[in-house]
Amino acid sequence: MRKIIVINSKGGCGKTTLSTNLASYYAAHGWPTALFDYDPQDSAMRWLAQRPAELAPIHGVRAAHPPMPGMTRAFQLRVPPETRRTIIDTPASLKRMDLIDILRGASAIIVPVLPSIIDSAVTAAFLSELRAVMRSYAPDAPVAILANRVRRNTRTFLALMSFLDDLQMPPVTCLRDSQNYVNAASQGVGIHEMRRGVTRIDREQWQPLIDWLEAGTPDHHSRPEEEEKRYIA
Ligand SMILES: Nc1ncnc2c1ncn2[C@@H]1O[C@H](COP(=O)(O)OP(=O)(O)O)[C@@H](O)[C@H]1O
Numbered sequence: 129m130r131k132i133i134v135i136n137s138k139g140g141c142g143k144t145t146l147s148t149n150l151a152s153y154y155a156a157h158g159w160p161t162a163l164f165d166y167d168p169q170d171s172a173m174r175w176l177a178q179r180p181a182e183l184a185p186i187h188g189v190r191a192a193h194p195p196m197p198g199m200t201r202a203f204q205l206r207v208p209p210e211t212r213r214t215i216i217d218t219p220a221s222l223k224r225m226d227l228i229d230i231l232r233g234a235s236a237i238i239v240p241v242l243p244s245i246i247d248s249a250v251t252a253a254f255l256s257e258l259r260a261v262m263r264s265y266a267p268d269a270p271v272a273i274l275a276n277r278v279r280r281n282t283r284t285f286l287a288l289m290s291f292l293d294d295l296q297m298p299p300v301t302c303l304r305d306s307q308n309y310v311n312a313a314s315q316g317v318g319i320h321e322m323r324r325g326v327t328r329i330d331r332e333q334w335q336p337l338i339d340w341l342e343a344g345t346p347d348h349h350s351r352p353e354e355e356e357k358r359y360i361a
Pocket residue numbers: 138139140141142143144145146171276277278303304305306307309310313
């Protein structure tokens with residue numbers, strides 16, 4: 129099982145968008161997938177609640193809330209035994225103990241960042257906190273930065289690239305600002321479950337992220353026979 133964490137203390141940078149699209153990508157490609165929502169705002173769980181019944185199921189875990197009376201935390205956080213990919217959506221602020229819990233056993237960590245001076249500053253501070261906690265609790269997990277809502281020929285984008293250059297962390301991919309993400313969010317789907325014609329560019333932009341996530345794992349080949357079997361109009 130691979131545990132993929134999407135995290136950044138900056139709100140609105142695309143954590144839920146990435147988490148839900150990743151969960152949808154894996155589910156649509158035939159991987160039994162779980163989606164954890166550590167954000168009390170429940171955006172990922174609301175997305176999941178909208179998911180059309182005919183699409184590949186995703187196991188949701190409302191991790192931001194305490195277990196129901198009589199239930200242990202461990203029981204609340206369990207996933208079906210066949211689960212192969214677990215995606216963790218996180219809130220803007222996390223207590224250190226929660227951060228430690230989330231990071232334990234991480235296979236990969238994705239940090240989305242928007243082209244904005246404020247976001248870069250917050251992300252820089254967050255990355256050093258993350259590194260400090262990772263040293264003890266997830267020393268081997270690779271970290272990727274993802275540039276989100278990018279408009280290429282803008283000064284803010286160039287500023288982001290030079291900021292990431294200074295950090296020696298070039299983005300694993302850049303996702304454009306696209307209404308497809310907004311539509312996907314409101315329909316409980318991901319861009320990989322939408323018509324190819326309208327999502328071609330977005331799919332291409334996702335591929336380096338998927339390649340990075342799946343690199344070096346024996347089961348990294350997607351199951352093309354599962355792909356595109358069902359997608360929404
Ligand atoms: N690449 C994108 N293109 C267009 N809209 C986006 C994109 N990424 C995120 N959004 C929108 O930006 C808002 C914030 O994104 P969200 O994923 O909720 O951020 P976070 O979970 O980090 O707070 C949402 O309304 C979402 O639909």
